[in-house]
Amino acid sequence: MNDNSLRLDRVIRHLLRGEDYRIEVVSRISERFLKYALTFFYQVVQAKLHNQQINQDWYKATFLNPDYVENFADIITHAGLNKKTITNQFGSASREIVLDVTEKHYDRLCKTIANLVDSEDELDIKLTIRLRDVSVDLTISESLLVITALAVKRSQIRGGAWSQIGKQVEIPLMRAMCNYYQVPADYYRTTSSSGEGREVDFVLVDRLGNAYNCEVKLMGRGNPESADAAIARNSQIFVADSLSDLNKRQLAERGVHWVELRSEQGFRRLRNILKELQIPHQEQEETLEEWLSKHGVFS
Numbered sequence: 001m002n003d004n005s006l007r008l009d010r011v012i013r014h015l016l017r018g019e020d021y022r023i024e025v026v027s028r029i030s031e032r033f034l035k036y037a038l039t040f041f042y043q044v045v046q047a048k049l050h051n052q053q054i055n056q057d058w059y060k061a062t063f064l065n066p067d068y069v070e071n072f073a074d075i076i077t078h079a080g081l082n083k084k085t086i087t088n089q090f091g092s093a094s095r096e097i098v099l100d101v102t103e104k105h106y107d108r109l110c111k112t113i114a115n116l117v118d119s120e121d122e123l124d125i126k127l128t129i130r131l132r133d134v135s136v137d138l139t140i141s142e143s144l145l146v147i148t149a150l151a152v153k154r155s156q157i158r159g160g161a162w163s164q165i166g167k168q169v170e171i172p173l174m175r176a177m178c179n180y181y182q183v184p185a186d187y188y189r190t191t192s193s194s195g196e197g198r199e200v201d202f203v204l205v206d207r208l209g210n211a212y213n214c215e216v217k218l219m220g221r222g223n224p225e226s227a228d229a230a231i232a233r234n235s236q237i238f239v240a241d242s243l244s245d246l247n248k249r250q251l252a253e254r255g256v257h258w259v260e261l262r263s264e265q266g267f268r269r270l271r272n273i274l275k276e277l278q279i280p281h282q283e284q285e286e287t288l289e290e291w292l293s294k295h296g297v298f299s
Helices: 003-016 022-049 056-063 072-078 083-090 095-119 140-180 225-232 245-253 266-276 288-294
Strands: 127-131 134-138 202-205 211-217 237-240 257-260
Touching: 003 022, 003 140, 003 266, 003 288, 022 127, 022 134, 022 140, 056 072, 056 140, 072 083, 072 095, 072 140, 083 095, 095 140, 127 140, 134 140, 140 202, 140 211, 140 266, 237 266, 245 257, 257 266
Parallel strands: 211 237, 237 257
Antiparallel strands: 127 134, 202 211
């Protein structure tokens, strides 16, 4: 398995055990951010190697220049913005709009930093980046520009990682639970569409052919979106990391079966649902750890 599959495997094992899976996501965020930061700093050192002056004009010409930046989205980050902000404000993140907005925002950011530096004349910050025998010193203004860009990038990575893990986990988690209770493959499928045309990723099917849409949300206890997410996709089975008593009542009132992974019963509550909906399955004689050691998450 590749690194992403191994990480996903660990996340699902945590969920099946009723453990907190978040450490895996936080670790991934840190790993991606540090790799990005090292690449970013390396570009600064490379500029010094080519005898370019490190100043705000250089930063603008280098890090906001589409001819220099390989990933066009990084131009937005380097300017201290994120793509969603631009899209929300202008209704688009086209190349034309991005170049115009980032340049204007960058100029305003530079003025803000200059005013801050002037008003805090007793404070001095200097970043020193060293690569082998070459070192680059950044002034307080340049340091604050770099810190801003890195802060925006970490926020982007963080948001993307949490969103991505939810999408990646749904199918293998549901399939793992079905495999544990030996639900025949004919009684579930992994692609369908709700009555409102919104896609759901996993569907259980009873003996009469009735389909039950399943929704997985790895959200914290008490999140008000929990019940709403199930209804929005016309889901009949809702699996969550944690649910508050209010969430459970909301789901029950709307006829939605629920499974709370981080609870005493955990994913095993699914067996009660399978039994009630008359979906073929078998009681599992092996413990979860015995089953995982023999079959694994992706069996």
